[in-house]
Amino acid sequence: MGDLIDQLRTGLPAEAVLTDPDVTGSYAKDMAGFCEAGVPAVVVLPRTVEQVQHVMRTATALRVPVVPQGARTGLSGAANAVDGCVVLSLVKMDRVLEIDPVERIAVVEPGVVNAVLSRAVAEHGLYYPPDPSSWEQCTIGGNIGTASGGLCCVKYGVTAEYVLGLDVVLADGRLLTTGRRTAKGVAGYDLTRLFVGSEGSLGIVVRAVLALKPAPPAQLALAAEFPSVAAACEAVRSIMARGHAPSLLELMDATTVRAVNSLTRMGLPETTEALLLAAFDTPEPAADLAAVAELCRAAGATEAVPAEDAAESELLLQARRMSLPALERLRPATMIDDVCVPRSRLAEMLDGTAVIAREHGLTIGVVAHAGDGNTHPVVCFDPADADEARRARDSFDAIMALGLELGGTITGEHGVGLLKKDWLVREAGPVAMELQRGIKAVFDPLGLLNPGKVLDPGLGPGEVLDPAAGGAGE
Numbered sequence: 232m233g234d235l236i237d238q239l240r241t242g243l244p245a246e247a248v249l250t251d252p253d254v255t256g257s258y259a260k261d262m263a264g265f266c267e268a269g270v271p272a273v274v275v276l277p278r279t280v281e282q283v284q285h286v287m288r289t290a291t292a293l294r295v296p297v298v299p300q301g302a303r304t305g306l307s308g309a310a311n312a313v314d315g316c317v318v319l320s321l322v323k324m325d326r327v328l329e330i331d332p333v334e335r336i337a338v339v340e341p342g343v344v345n346a347v348l349s350r351a352v353a354e355h356g357l358y359y360p361p362d363p364s365s366w367e368q369c370t371i372g373g374n375i376g377t378a379s380g381g382l383c384c385v386k387y388g389v390t391a392e393y394v395l396g397l398d399v400v401l402a403d404g405r406l407l408t409t410g411r412r413t414a415k416g417v418a419g420y421d422l423t424r425l426f427v428g429s430e431g432s433l434g435i436v437v438r439a440v441l442a443l444k445p446a447p448p449a450q451l452a453l454a455a456e457f458p459s460v461a462a463a464c465e466a467v468r469s470i471m472a473r474g475h476a477p478s479l480l481e482l483m484d485a486t487t488v489r490a491v492n493s494l495t496r497m498g499l500p501e502t503t504e505a506l507l508l509a510a511f512d513t514p515e516p517a518a519d520l521a522a523v524a525e526l527c528r529a530a531g532a533t534e535a536v537p538a539e540d541a542a543e544s545e546l547l548l549q550a551r552r553m554s555l556p557a558l559e560r561l562r563p564a565t566m567i568d569d570v571c572v573p574r575s576r577l578a579e580m581l582d583g584t585a586v587i588a589r590e591h592g593l594t595i596g597v598v599a600h601a602g603d604g605n606t607h608p609v610v611c612f613d614p615a616d617a618d619e620a621r622r623a624r625d626s627f628d629a630i631m632a633l634g635l636e637l638g639g640t641i642t643g644e645h646g647v648g649l650l651k652k653d654w655l656v657r658e659a660g661p662v663a664m665e666l667q668r669g670i671k672a673v674f675d676p677l678g679l680l681n682p683g684k685v686l687d688p689g690l691g692p693g694e695v696l697d698p699a700a701g702g703a704g705e
Contacts, residue, residue, distance in 0.1 A: 232272050235293055235317070239275060242285030247323075249274040258300065258320060259312045264566045264614070265624055266308030266649040271298070274318040280398065280406065280437045283319070287435065288404035290317055296682045297402075299431035301341065301373030304365040306567050307648025309377060309430040309684050316682075319435065321372050327351050328438070335443045336395065336412060341372025341436050348441075357443040360387035363644070364555070372436050378428030380644035382551075385602025386478045386512075387444070389644060391427045398438035399426055402675045412440055425670070430646050431681040433674040450478050451516035452544035455507045455527040455535040456500060460484060460585075462531035463505035464578035467601045469526040470509065471574055475519065479510035480602030481551050484581055486588075487596035487609075490557035491550050499550065500534075505581075507532075507601065508551055510544065554598045555609065561594055562611035566627050570634030571605040571643030583633045584608045591626040593619070605643035606634075628654075647685045655686060 239248050249255055250273055260268035272295070277283045290297045296316040303310050312318050325342035332355045339348060345366040349359050362381035363369050369379070375397075380389040396410025410416070410423035426433055457463040463482055470480065483491070483506045492499050499506065507527065511519040517537065524535035538544040559565050572580045581597050584606070588595035599606040608630050612623035631641045631654050641647075641654045656664055667686055674680075 232315075235289070235295055236273055238289045238293070239273065239286065239317070242289070243275060243277065243282055247276045247278070247282070249276070255318070258303070258318045261300075261303040261305040261308060261310040263306050263308040263311070263648065263650050264564060265627075266311055268308075268311040269314035269316065271312040271318040272315045274320060276320050276323045278323045280400065283321075283400045283435055283437050284404045284406065286317060286319055287400050287402060290679055291403050291677065294677060294679070296679050298681055299372075299376070299435050301370035301376070302344070302365075302368050304363075304369045305373060305377060305646065305648065306569070307377070307430075307642070307646045307650045309646050309648030309681070310373075311649060313682055321435070321437075322370065324437065325370075330355055330357070330443075332357060334412060334414075335445075337441045337443055339371050339439055339441060341370060341375070341439065343371045345369050345371060345374060352443055353446060356446050358446045359393065359441060359443055361390045361393060371439060371441070375427050375436055375439060376430050377646035378644065380600070380605065382479050382481065382600065384600060384605070384644075385480050386476050391424060393442045394423055394427050394439060395442050396440035397423055397426055397436055399434035400437055401434050402677065402680050406437075407434065410440060428646065430648060430685050432671060432685050433680065435680075447478070447512035448514060448516070449541045450510040450512040450544060451520055451538050451541070452479070452508060452510040452547045453520045453524060453535060453537040454547045454550075455509070455524070455532040456503045457505040457507065457527075457530070457532050458502070459531070460505045460581045461578045463507045464581070464601070466507055466527045466530035466532065467574060467577060469530055470523055471602065473522075473526065475523060476511075476513070477509045477519075477523070477602060478512040479508065479548075480600070481508045482506070482577075482581075482597075482599040482601035483508075483551065483554060484585070484597040486594060487554050487558060487598055488550075490561060490596060491553050494557040494560060495550070495553055497550055506550065508547060510548070551598065554596070558596045558609045558611055561596075562613055564612055564614045566610040566612070566623055567645075568608040568610065568627055568630050569605070569642045569645035570608070570631055570639055571603070572634055572637045572639030574601075574604045576637040576639070577601060577604055577606070579637055580606055580634065580639070583637075584630055587626050587629045587633070591622040591629070593622055593626055595626065600643075603643070604639070649684060652685060
């Protein structure tokens with residue numbers, strides 16, 4: 232380890248190399264449960280592209296694994312350290328380098344916090360739509376690594392649709408530039424999209440060119456109460472089938488509604504089995520909300536209450552924002568699943584999750600980005616109770632199996648990381664996995680970048696990734 236630290240310090244300022252075990256240990260993992268974390272040898276906090284290149288050249292020369300990190304708000308274990316690794320924290324690379332209102336782009340470093348970027352572009356009358364729930368803490372680099380989404384995805388799409396180009400430091404320290412700054416561009420293979428969602432396993436993103444949109448009008452919201460999940464999901468089907476384009480369409484099940492009531496005293500009716508929240512940022516949102524309210528009533532809503540102004544909308548949406556804090560109060564720990572299904576199967580997903588909760592004797596609340604079918608079942612449990620923890624993990628797997636049975640995917644926006652690596656094999660199949668291993672071998676033949684995440688089994692010193700074997704080869 233002495234050689235590693237000495238060589239890192241030749242290209243990094245002293246304060247950028249952290250070796251105190253009490254400090255480095257605090258960088259060991261992200262927010263995912265049931266994911267092992269190793270002990271890093273060192274944590275580095277570069278501020279420049281050249282410093283990142285130095286780290287990767289050193290790691291390659293010494294055959295040391297590197298785990299890239301942002302704010303560590305992830306929920307899949309993708310940022311967890313492995314024993315003896317270099318943790319490469321990019322949070323100090325936090326500059327918004329450029330905002331161009333004509334081209335409608337922003338150029339940023341990976342450590343820029345999502346909310347900081349959103350506020351910066353708003354000063355130019357522009358809008359960066361991807362808005363993960365952790366937007367006040369999560370970084371753009373992390374958002375790119377996991378292809379994150381958010382509440383507005385139903386209308387505006389996910390992170391991948393806003394990344395036009397990247398600067399990426401490869402495993403051997405070379406700098407790769409992908410993509411474009413123009414509105415159009417189809418030159419060659421789309422390497423930019425390959426890196427989005429790769430969870431730091433193919434290269435280190437050090438700069439991003441992001442697409443922006445004109446700032447929309449302030450949105451107005453509606454809250455609709457339903458006597459059943461099926462009725463709420465039928466309303467979702469009707470809203471989407473009629474061609475409406477809500478800026479937000481969120482669903483909360485009865486468990487979540489009651490947890491929010493307990494925490495906030497909002498006074499939501501205890502008989503509510505599902506609460507649907509819709510919002511529009513169109514020029515005439517009141518008309519859109521009135522049309523959606525009628526569809527909700529036709530589907531069986533007992534109440535459908537539109538807001539009259541932005542302040543009232545905020546009050547309605549507060550219930551959705553408090554969902555996770557409210558569920559976290561029910562038991563000492565939570566596991567947040569991330570299964571996306573076709574909108575037409577949404578009711579089956581929620582009803583099936585309720586069955587899983589009963590079968591495993593657990594409390595599982597579900598909040599969903601209903602407009603795009605992305606469900607977040609939240610498993611509440613006590614990790615100190617070994618049996619309850621086992622049942623929590625079993626229920627988590629059962630939920631993913633249900634999602635695949637319904638034609639869905641194991642992750643809509645949280646990524647694979649450590650938590651869902653085995654499930655990726657089930658979803659993708661052997662041909663896709665062979666090709667993905669081949670891609671990994673091209674970009675990272677020594678297997679040093681974020682080993683053990685997504686699909687890489689991790690390599691020992693001097694081993695080279697063998698894509699055909701699905702593991703390490705000599």
